[in-house]
Amino acid sequence: MLITRSKFFLALLVAGLLSSPAYSQELARPGWAGFGTASQIWWKGASVYEIDPHSFGGLAGITQHLDYIHSLGTDAVLLTRFQPDAAHPQDIDPAIGTLDDLEELIHQASNHNMRILIDLGVLAPATDPTSIARYWLNQGVAGFHISSLDEAAQLRKIASSYKGQRIVIGDLDTANPIKQGGPQLLLDARLSKVNQLSAAALRTELEAVQPTQDLLLATDGPSTPRSITRLGDGQHDADIAKAVATLLFANHTSALIYSGQELGLPSGEIKWGTPATGALSKIPDNSRSVFAQEANPDSLLSWYRRLIALHHSNATINSAPTTITLDHDSENVLAWIRKPQVPTYKNPPVVIVCNLSAQTVHLSLVDDMKKLHLRGSFLRPILRSDNGMGPMSLDSMTLAPFAVYIGGLGY
Secondary structure, eight states, X not given: OOOOHHHHHHHHHHHHHHTSTTTTTOOSSTTSXXXXXXXXXXXXXXXXXXXXXXXXXXXXXXXXTHHHHHHTTOSEEEEOSOSSOTTOTTSOOTTTOOHHHHHHHHHHHHHTTOEEEEEEESOOTTOXXXXXXHHHHHHTOOEEXXXXXXXXXXXXHHHHTSTTTOEEEEEOOTTSOOOXXXXXXXXXXXXXXXXXXXXXXXXXXXXXXXXXXXXXXXXXXXXXXXXXXXXXXXXXXXXXXXHHHHHHHSSSSEEEEETTGGGTXXXXXXXXXXXXXXXXXXXXXXXXXXXXXXXXXXXXXXXXXXXXXXXXXXXXXXXXXXEEEEEEGGGTEEXXXXXXXXXXXXXXXXXXXXXXXXXXXXXXXXXXXXXXXXXXXXXXXXXXXXXXXXXXXXTSEEEOTTOEEEEEEEO
């Protein structure tokens, strides 16, 4: 809804009042997620679901499907292409809804324990980003993604003055160090530039992920071809997508899903689907509708849900201080270890192995463990993308084409 001149100045007045010391700690509505303080930092290890409302039925469409978004283990929804243009940063594109629609979305997202973030995009010259930030924070958004890091410190200071751990997300700039007080999260899109399903190429990017940085890893986004198009082979796309998802969520970082990525969509809007005539078994396995994939426990959607649940629940995966990559490039196998500070029988290292080839691979990790002085002879299964059962010997691992195996090191 385009705001009239009088409403615009009224909004600025309200923003100014609410940003004063007496009111700066309040959300727009008591009871919404983020009202008050929390002991746990919500955005560390978070799962962020990015949506272009234009392809999701607008803001009302997002609200309608919050149950689905929440079922993915989503912690926050990032809205992109939100404003009509750079000249109207305090307006909502009328093609996607109104301010009332946004208020309802934030409120209902709160009931699902999710936060709403917005992409501020590229602001017009001479625009004051601080007044823009205050305006949207007063509406109840939990933070922003910004394109320029020049104002990051100032925006973070403003966001931090509000209750509920409001955050600023900036794009990772590997050429320039991040200044003190910069964004809480850095959007790391290096994986979105990888165009070859190669263990060597992906291992290089995985090794660049530093545990000292709070990163938001992404393989897909609105400005790049989707990973299923870049990395798929047209035959094993869903299995390849499961390996890509594992890169995102079997690490300590936060991770971003671009809407439809969890279904393997190459483009276009999500298809929700309806019950087909006859038994569910007649639904094609390669169907990319939500209904069809929910009916299939081996679908890409099911894998994302299980993987994200593991990311949230397994302390070694989401918070262990060390990631060790293993060089099995010659077999086109990407493997890494999440190692606790003090590995024990009950708290062992977690080993993640992804076969990135179309052939069955026979692998030994015995020498790797010896070099790392890690005790163990087999892996207890935690999560695997094939239908195999039971533990796997380190000396003789057999991985089906494009299979993923996540296991705890046992002895």
